Amino acid sequence: MAPTEHQLSDTLLDRLPDGWxxxxxxxxxxxxxxxxxxxHEHRGRGWAGSGEDDVLIEVSARGYITRENVIxxxxxxxxxxxASAHDRAAGRMLLVVVVDPRLDEADRETSDRVAGVLFGWADEAARRVGQERGLDVQQIDSGAFADDQRQHGWLEQAGFTKVRTWWQMSRPVTPEEASLDEGDDYGPREGVTxxxxxxxGTGMPSEEDLRIVHDVLESAFEDHFNSHEETFDEFVSRLREDPGHRWDHWWIAEVDGEDGTAEPAGALVAAVIDGEDGRPVGSYVEYIGVLANARGRGVAKSLLATVIGDAARRGRDRxxxxxxxxxxxxxxGLYTSMGWATRYVTQSWHKDVPVA
Structure with a gap:
């Protein structure tokens, strides 16, 4: 979709306040x-973490390959x-809806009206995405901070249902953890590489290894909540869009197979996160997955120890x-045992939109 087209229907345009x-x-x-x-983040969570680079993912020319936006x-x-609609994977469309909190101070009726228009636009975007995918029903997946009652009310009014709660956890990192060994409490496990x-030579990663990471994660998450199969090209392209993406933050875990050769057992993909109030940057675990036949062997703990040690060597604090x-x-339980604690809580809200 071209960035100059908002694709807001005449019905929704008529619902905007005069002059908007x-x-x-x-x-x-x-x-x-x-x-x-x-x-929006200050109101819903108490502090802001997003920056201009995060928004550019959504509204740049490259972002419009898989996204639609309206302001x-x-x-x-x-x-x-x-509002931003992201065609994330077949059957799953991610939705962001933000209404200026300052509107509430002057006119709550107007803010409710604006939210209704944006959520109405999301339904129209879902039908377009579903038609392009050849689907009968398109799921919209939207998020909210756990304490943001204003957003919850708009989601309910738009026909969404709260389906999941997520703990956003953080763990401090110390310089001493730059060299975690097998004997350390948080160190890698024996038998896991x-x-x-x-x-x-070009600096680009091996496609074979990237496919290993994709295959491991798809297999590890196939039974998880709201898992939607993502093609290899979709997976790699989406992660590369992240401003915090780094190729040297992709790890593969291997264990010895029955014939003594190393076999993929798990994978972890991390990113760089900006510091707050001048604090050093941290690392963020985008994905960690372990194959079912390798669970119980310390693979996840070894991957987590690796990202902790890497963050410490880079001078990061969390x-x-x-x-x-x-x-x-x-x-x-594993995360808590290794020092992670919940910093704030978010929710997933879903709505199924008939495409026809």
Whole structure:
């Protein structure tokens, strides 16, 4: 979709307050959108963590390959609302809806109206995405901070149902952890080898290793909540878009097979996260997965020890990750035992939109 097209139907345009305008943003709007997003985060979580680079993923020319966006400006031209729809995988569309919290101070009725327009746009985007995918039903997956009652109310009004709770966890890292050994409490486990994905002469990673990571993660998560199969190209392209992406943050875990050769057993993909208030940057675990036949052998603990040690060697002060609070696997027990603690809580809200 071209960035100049907002694809807001006439019905939704008629619901906007007098003098308001809708448009599709481009990279030039990123500073204003980032400021809007930070106000939203301050209200819903108590502090802001997003920056302009995060918004550019959504509204850059490259982002529009898999995303649609719309922004709403009031009669004075001030940015008041933003929605982004990301065709993440077949059957799953991620949705971000942000309404300026300052509207509530002047006119809650207007903020409710703006939210209704943005969620209505999301339904229309879901039908377009579903048609392109050849689906009968398109799922919309949207998130909210656990304490953001305003967002919860809008999601319910738009027909969404809360389906999951997520703990956003963080662990401090000390310089002494730069050389974790097998004998350490948090060190790698005996019989498990962790290696970075191989790099070619050009500096690009080996496609064979990237496919190993993709295959391991797809297999490890196939029975997890709301798992939707993602093609190799979708997976790699999406992660490369992340401003925190680094090829030297992709690891493969191997164990000895029955014939004595090393076999892939797990994988971890991490990213760089910006510091807050001048603090050093941290690392963030985007994915960690272990194959079913390798569980119980310390593979996950070895991968986590690797990312902790890597962060310490780079002078970072923490490692973050997300864990499913409703998962029956008990993964949170491992994270807690290794020093992670919940920093804040988020929720997933879903809606199924008929495509026809």
């Amino acid at each position: 305008e809708a448009s599709a943003p481009d990279s030039g709007d990123a500073p204003e959108i980032a400021a809007l997003l930070r106000r 709403l400006r009031d009669a004075e031209g001030e940015l008041r609302g933003w 962790i290696r970075l994905v191989e790099r070619q 490692v973050g990750l997300e864990v499913d609070a409703d998962s029956p696997t008990g993964a949170d």
